[in-house]
Amino acid sequence: MKTFEYRTATAASAVLAPDAAFLAGGTNLVDLMKLGVATPDVLVDVTKLPLDRITDLPDGGLRVGATVRNSDLAADPRIRERYPVLSQALLAGASGQLRNMATTGGNLLQRTRCTYFMDPSTPCNKRAPGSGCPARAGDHRNLAILGGSEACIATHPSDMAVALAALGAQVRVESATGERTIAVTELHRLPGDRPDLDTVLDHGEMITAVDLPALPFATRSAYRKARDRASYAFAVGSVAAALDVADGLVRDVRLAWGAVAPRPWRATTAERLLRGRPATHENFLAAADEELRAARPLRDNAYKTTLTRNLTAAVLTRLASAGEAR
Amino acid sequence: MTATVGTPLARLEGPAKVTGAARYAAEYPQDDVVHGWIVQSPVPRGRLNAVLADPTADAIAVLWHGNAPRLEPADDPELDVLQSDRISYRGQPVALVVAETLEAARRAAQVLQLDITAEEHDAVLRADHPGLYTPEQVNPAFPSETASGDVDAALAAAPVTVDVTYSTPALHNSPMEPHATIARWAGDDLTLYDSNQHPSGIAATVAGVFGLEPERVHVVTEHVGGGFGSKGSARPNAVLAAMAARVVGRPVKLVLPRQAMFSLVGYRTPTIQQIRLGADPDGTLTAIDHAAIGQSSRILEYAEQTAVVTRHMYAAPNRRTGHRLLRLDMPTPRWMRAPGEAPGMAAFECALDELAEKLGIDPIELRVRNEPAAEPEGGTPFTSRHYVECLRTGAERFGWAGRDPRPRQRREGDWWIGTGVAGAIYPTMAQPSTARVRAVGDDFEVAIGAADLGTGARTILTQIAADALGVPVDRVRVRIGDSTLPKASVAGGSSGSASWGWAVTGACRQLRETGGDEAVFDTTELIEKQETEGRHAFGAHFAEVRVDAVTGEVRVSRLFGMYAAGRILNPRTARSQFLGGMIMGMGMALHEEGVLDPAMGEWMNHDLAGYHIPAHADVESIDAAWLDERDDQLNPMGSKGIGEIGIVGSPAAIVNAVWHATGVRVRDLPVRLDKLLCAD
Numbered sequence A: 001m002k003t004f005e006y007r008t009a010t011a012a013s014a015v016l017a018p019d020a021a022f023l024a025g026g027t028n029l030v031d032l033m034k035l036g037v038a039t040p041d042v043l044v045d046v047t048k049l050p051l052d053r054i055t056d057l058p059d060g061g062l063r064v065g066a067t068v069r070n071s072d073l074a075a076d077p078r079i080r081e082r083y084p085v086l087s088q089a090l091l092a093g094a095s096g097q098l099r100n101m102a103t104t105g106g107n108l109l110q111r112t113r114c115t116y117f118m119d120p121s122t123p124c125n126k127r128a129p130g131s132g133c134p135a136r137a138g139d140h141r142n143l144a145i146l147g148g149s150e151a152c153i154a155t156h157p158s159d160m161a162v163a164l165a166a167l168g169a170q171v172r173v174e175s176a177t178g179e180r181t182i183a184v185t186e187l188h189r190l191p192g193d194r195p196d197l198d199t200v201l202d203h204g205e206m207i208t209a210v211d212l213p214a215l216p217f218a219t220r221s222a223y224r225k226a227r228d229r230a231s232y233a234f235a236v237g238s239v240a241a242a243l244d245v246a247d248g249l250v251r252d253v254r255l256a257w258g259a260v261a262p263r264p265w266r267a268t269t270a271e272r273l274l275r276g277r278p279a280t281h282e283n284f285l286a287a288a289d290e291e292l293r294a295a296r297p298l299r300d301n302a303y304k305t306t307l308t309r310n311l312t313a314a315v316l317t318r319l320a321s322a323g324e325a326r
Numbered sequence B: 001m002t003a004t005v006g007t008p009l010a011r012l013e014g015p016a017k018v019t020g021a022a023r024y025a026a027e028y029p030q031d032d033v034v035h036g037w038i039v040q041s042p043v044p045r046g047r048l049n050a051v052l053a054d055p056t057a058d059a060i061a062v063l064w065h066g067n068a069p070r071l072e073p074a075d076d077p078e079l080d081v082l083q084s085d086r087i088s089y090r091g092q093p094v095a096l097v098v099a100e101t102l103e104a105a106r107r108a109a110q111v112l113q114l115d116i117t118a119e120e121h122d123a124v125l126r127a128d129h130p131g132l133y134t135p136e137q138v139n140p141a142f143p144s145e146t147a148s149g150d151v152d153a154a155l156a157a158a159p160v161t162v163d164v165t166y167s168t169p170a171l172h173n174s175p176m177e178p179h180a181t182i183a184r185w186a187g188d189d190l191t192l193y194d195s196n197q198h199p200s201g202i203a204a205t206v207a208g209v210f211g212l213e214p215e216r217v218h219v220v221t222e223h224v225g226g227g228f229g230s231k232g233s234a235r236p237n238a239v240l241a242a243m244a245a246r247v248v249g250r251p252v253k254l255v256l257p258r259q260a261m262f263s264l265v266g267y268r269t270p271t272i273q274q275i276r277l278g279a280d281p282d283g284t285l286t287a288i289d290h291a292a293i294g295q296s297s298r299i300l301e302y303a304e305q306t307a308v309v310t311r312h313m314y315a316a317p318n319r320r321t322g323h324r325l326l327r328l329d330m331p332t333p334r335w336m337r338a339p340g341e342a343p344g345m346a347a348f349e350c351a352l353d354e355l356a357e358k359l360g361i362d363p364i365e366l367r368v369r370n371e372p373a374a375e376p377e378g379g380t381p382f383t384s385r386h387y388v389e390c391l392r393t394g395a396e397r398f399g400w401a402g403r404d405p406r407p408r409q410r411r412e413g414d415w416w417i418g419t420g421v422a423g424a425i426y427p428t429m430a431q432p433s434t435a436r437v438r439a440v441g442d443d444f445e446v447a448i449g450a451a452d453l454g455t456g457a458r459t460i461l462t463q464i465a466a467d468a469l470g471v472p473v474d475r476v477r478v479r480i481g482d483s484t485l486p487k488a489s490v491a492g493g494s495s496g497s498a499s500w501g502w503a504v505t506g507a508c509r510q511l512r513e514t515g516g517d518e519a520v521f522d523t524t525e526l527i528e529k530q531e532t533e534g535r536h537a538f539g540a541h542f543a544e545v546r547v548d549a550v551t552g553e554v555r556v557s558r559l560f561g562m563y564a565a566g567r568i569l570n571p572r573t574a575r576s577q578f579l580g581g582m583i584m585g586m587g588m589a590l591h592e593e594g595v596l597d598p599a600m601g602e603w604m605n606h607d608l609a610g611y612h613i614p615a616h617a618d619v620e621s622i623d624a625a626w627l628d629e630r631d632d633q634l635n636p637m638g639s640k641g642i643g644e645i646g647i648v649g650s651p652a653a654i655v656n657a658v659w660h661a662t663g664v665r666v667r668d669l670p671v672r673l674d675k676l677l678c679a680d
């Protein structure tokens, strides 16, 4: 492991040295440092900054500080009541110990679990630009069917981010040059020919908070995750959804998918198709199929197409019947 | 005195373990210790021409074949570390870095430049590979092939046949405590604090490699955090640590990182198994044919005995078993819990389920109908065989009666539900060992160089000694885990308790009879006289699974094992062995798989986030029970081995239950959701 200097962040607006990286819970970054995938000279610990609170916004939304631990966020009564999808997504991720360490900002910026990316003895365009992408011909069972490129088909592994995408969350960032807000669905880049760039953030931009907009019908929302064992495994497919039904018709819907793309995939095509339509299983399937027309599966990940459409219809059907029951 | 054997005495070292007081190999404090890090080959085949150390990295030493001390050739060529430029698999040690801290050693290893000439490689096991050959014998020394009757004619004539091919992937033993060694020299005397299953074996091997008398090497193995076969013989870590300690003149600590466990310590070979069965309409087997294919490395022939188990299981007049092997540019496979039996029975007991389906006969009845009166090959009588009782009693306790034999019939909400059964068998073995007992005041000290992998061996030996001496357990102190103690056999093959318990019983009885202060008992002669055939533990596994119709996810709602495994010496530790085996069987059925990238020659999911074993949430209702069996022909305790039988057959019970739930036969393990998923 490369020798590094440890500092605590003094302010979000401070300048971050070129060879420095922010450290939050460290559950991803420290692993990558041990493996030699990340080699910062300086770690700037953000967890001492006053960013660990969840506060009410005037419009009825919530502001989640960047260093709020995943466990605390999942357990917050306001989250559980107003945005159950988010609480469920968090609790479906990792393990209790990891969630106690992991933070909102770190979770969003965790890196892909592509096995080549984590093994510096192999080529990988994301880790070593231009070296190639062995995943295309090799181990890609859990890599992207949507949004990938010739250069990279990595998936973003976060569960939390999928719920945030469905909820239309906004990411607040700050740096020495100022502040800005980015839609969570725009935070992660599609790889194109620059898979080494995961996000639109500039070096030194710190996530300070995530804003959850008021979304009254999100009280009827859910997260469902499919994985290779009952717990403590990354998703192989997941769906976050919120549904507003009235008289059997979809008044509004929010739908996002995990484990299928380099970013949490907001299924806008499916959403558009569903608004105003009868909330039926068939329509849910048809909408998912339409969104999945863009899918470009490879040898071992074609099952994700079936899995995602099945999950989508199952989650929405359940939300629809729960809604009608009220 | 009431007997303590048979009572659920808690593990004696339990409190020390849960309070952190128990010391594992890497935890012995050493003054002046330095840390080693193994540099593993990034290519599967080639030659290492040179290494170039980065001057900015703080390495004390960088050893490679160009400068490493010469070793005596070992029986196991994997231990000829840093002796040649030849690279035979990806992950093979090509250099060792020593530094003041673990982090510095790791960093220096990461920036070490290797000048390698890579060569074309071949990493994939396949049934049509021209390089397949029949090994002379299979692990440890069974004939590769057996045959009797006319299998082909019987299959051609059989009214009902099954001809299926099952495959199992590479599986990795990754015990909680990785392989670890601290090596310290004092002149020509070497002390190794080492995590292993056989202290005296490790001492002898390492002594041989360094050209020393065996007494000069002292191996300390007080506590071991699991081995599952991977620590049965010396691994490169022990030799590399000793080599480095000699070069730098300081104690060296070498702990394998989790990632290295996938290539450096052995693994369960992938298998491709063709099973052909012929039967009469009443279910009587007329032919059994089990042909297994496995792999080994270029440097060592390890031929797993995958089909040997079929030689002992069911009656049939015409029968054949055989093994073929392929040598690849891959790491060497070795023992992993029930080598041979686990994959062999996974495939065979599934094939039998397919036959039951074809015949329209209940799978339990089919098994009962083919129960042999003696060893099906050779005719040696069984010392005891209560397989049918396991099936029947197990079925009763599990609630098998009234099961609808048709698949895909039970649905509750999103779940398809099914049940399955499979047999279990494990050979009963004992190996020569010596124990010593001394009277120390009112107490007794028993000494034997055994290793307790966390199984409860120390506790059981204390119970055995107490009964043999006729004293309460608190007057007995058992010393194990040290190569300087009387020589014990390896903790493997489910033979530890039988082998060591026999020696301990002998020594204690002798002390009692002679009334002296000390007695030593060596079982070598007694064991060499023993018959080896016809000795097995038996069992039956039952599983209920549910399969999510939306996602294909499988959950094991119930898993039950019913065993006839001789006298149970300690029900608490026995239960934990049975359940542990069954859970590992669940992993084999549903989760575990080394995902090979043929181009890299590497299993890409080489950590425990990527290589899935069952999590707590995967284990719902699980239970084990046993018949009251005692087999006095085997050893003085009347016991059989129980450490491995739980993983034999439990995978098949689960896979058969998945078929019963869904109607889908998955013949390539593990049964992952993508193999069951269907469009809604």
Ligand SMILES: Cc1cc2nc3c(=O)[nH]c(=O)nc-3n(C[C@H](O)[C@H](O)[C@H](O)COP(=O)(O)OP(=O)(O)OC[C@H]3O[C@@H](n4cnc5c(N)ncnc54)[C@H](O)[C@@H]3O)c2cc1C
Residues within 6 Å of the ligand: A021, A022, A023, A024, A025, A026, A027, A028, A029, A030, A031, A046, A066, A067, A092, A093, A094, A095, A098, A101, A102, A103, A104, A105, A106, A107, A108, A109, A110, A111, A157, A158, A159, A160, A205, A206, A207, A208, A232, A233, A234, A235, B609
């Ligand atoms: C075995 C295992 C299993 C897991 N399973 C799951 C799972 O099932 N589902 C799931 O969603 N996740 C899973 N995770 C991942 C886990 O959720 C992430 O590791 C965690 O959320 C990262 O948060 P952290 O605070 O520890 O981030 P860190 O490791 O500290 O940082 C991660 C990255 O974010 C950057 N960063 C952190 N905070 C900020 C900030 N405020 N501003 C700018 N940059 C910042 C860091 O520089 C670094 O690049 C698993 C992890 C492990 C190790």
Ligand code: SF4
Residues within 6 Å of the ligand: A112, A114, A115, A116, A117, A123, A124, A125, A126, A127, A132, A133, A134, A135, A136, A143, A151, A152, A153, A154, A195
């Ligand atoms: S998919 Fe992306 S991260 Fe994975 S090997 Fe290819 S380039 Fe690297």
